């Protein structure tokens with residue numbers, strides 16, 4: 001393919017490898033530190049309580065209370081190949097040498113000291129903060145690093161350009177295998193500045209919202225950073241969403257501009273993006289400009305709002321003064337589903353989000369300078385924000401942008417990419433792993449995966465079969481596999497097996513341990529915390545942390561109602577969890593009517609809303625658990641949507657045509673991935689309580705074929721409908737099996 005994609009991003013150079021200049025500089029810094037300690041002939045453990053101040057500063061002359069080796073070198077590989085180097089490089093110089101348990105304890109008992117000292121040292125500030133936090137969780141008041149000013153793009157670009165301008169920042173793994181493009185920190189800064197200047201020239205100012213509807217690409221990353229540079233607020237919309245879904249998000253954010261591409265390329269196919277944007281902006285009066293980048297050479301009609309992005313950038317300066325931003329000013333908003341039909345614009349702010357993304361990136365994945373970090377998420381999801389863009393770039397990492405699919409051109413794509421790019425950390429979704437394990441192991445084994453050091457999973461529970469395959473086949477049983485639990489609202493990983501004490505066990509398919517500052521609490525139905533182990537409950541977090549969302553854009557009441565009202569004094573995650581006998585956490589799934597499709601969150605109400613407006617049908621969709629292995633329904637490993645469709649009693653209705661129409665409807669109104677796998681259109685009465693509430697639990701059990709255990713049905717208005725539904729489901733299954 002003959003691309004016109006930003007010509008100034010085209011450079012072919014060798015990727016910096018382990019032992020690169022920059023890596024040595026950082027390692028040397030660590031050694032010097034240890035040497036300095038040794039020169040004093042003592043290695044210190046300090047009386048911590050006496051040396052830290054609330055604003056994060058600390059006194060250098062400290063009380064020596066005992067001797068303890070400072071951990072500055074890679075630790076021995078444990079039984080499962082875990083380097084577990086969680087203290088190298090240090091969180092901050094004054095926390096060097098602390099163990100995970102000590103650090104965790106400090107982070108929850110004295111968050112001011114913990115976060116204050118780290119924020120001060122790890123972020124570059126225009127103006128230092130004078131208060132570490134001011135939070136009142138019941139009212140959803142969350143403020144960190146007050147009085148401080150910084151610029152996120154400076155922390156992700158300029159600070160690294162100053163030290164190692166030619167280090168590779170991005171490796172764009174394009175859809176076409178073997179055509180990767182490498183972008184250095186200097187080039188990314190220049191591109192970002194040109195784009196930032198283009199936005200400013202067209203009237204985008206601090207505080208304005210900008211929608212980004214682009215595939216994973218250097219120009220997409222530059223668009224995010226350009227917004228950050230000038231203080232505009234980006235809202236990235238996954239480039240698979242329909243025009244209606246895009247319009248809804250643009251309207252909610254009241255965006256002044258949209259940045260898009262003519263087309264996307266995925267799995268060898270071209271996907272038109274500009275026409276989708278055209279259809280969306282027709283209904284978005286706030287949009288003044290649409291900036292159009294060229295991913296392919298195919299022409300796209302340009303209208304009066306449209307500005308060819310590369311052309312506009314070419315005449316702009318490659319320097320742009322960064323806007324100093326208050327810690328709590330908005331960095332971005334990202335829409336995610338709730339239990340109503342209207343997606344929520346989750347707001348993240350500057351300093352706390354960036355610090356949390358960077359810290360989790362380093363410690364959960366055991367990232368080291370010089371590593372090539374491969375998170376294959378799209379920038380349209382929060383995982384792309386935190387672990388493709390902000391976390392890795394803040395840490396000066398080389399981060400991979402994966403544009404393709406796990407099976408293009410064949411099921412070896414991920415592992416061929418690992419070999420070719422020398423990826424050290426590979427972070428993906430269980431849904432892709434489940435897809436890949438169906439193929440011959442040779443698709444993995446034929447590629448050299450010796451560069452891999454950590455594997456990660458996110459988005460939904462990873463079942464045992466997928467975990468074992470990922471760990472044993474991909475990781476050859478030598479790379480720690482971290483099942484990371486977190487959400488759009490949490491900003492970064494909250495529960496994961498790492499960091500942990502040296503050599504600590506990793507239990508398969510469990511998120512396990514809270515990250516620094518995260519205090520998980522399990523609640524019983526009436527809102528009482530559940531103590532002890534081997535218990536299950538609603539997963540809450542007991543105190544604020546810097547990475548958490550600050551509000552829902554334009555609707556703080558909804559924010560408070562959704563997250564802080566259900567369990568006063570706690571953040572409610574919406575998930576259920578089990579605390580094992582050993583005290584480890586396992587996520588058991590959503591507790592509300594939010595479902596998880598291939599790792600993407602979707603409210604059942606959103607699917608239901610689609611149909612009501614159109615066909616005046618009521619669809620009630622549910623996830624249920626199925627197996628990827630035929631006939632093993634008892635082996636839970638994935639969730640698929642199941643729509644129960646109530647039709648008007650009209651014998652002329654053709655059920656097949658209705659299903660076809662509904663499928664198209666959901667794809668148009670939301671996205672293709674949201675289309676339910678199952679449509680059962682034979683039921684005429686849904687199970688309702690006497691107060692008229694549909695008992696979704698019963699439908700879910702029917703879909704899961706667990707009708708022997710329906711629980712209490714005494715509150716049903718007409719309990720006889722249950723037998724009807726079970727019968728209809730059996731007919732549906734039999735018909736479906738005949739057709740497949």
Ligand code: AMP
Nearest residue numbers: 458459460461484485486487488587601
């Ligand atoms: P999102 O905000 O779209 O990233 O979705 C967050 C939701 O995905 C969580 O509330 C969980 O329901 C689910 N989730 C994410 N990671 C995991 C995980 N490691 N294990 C289980 N569920 C997960």
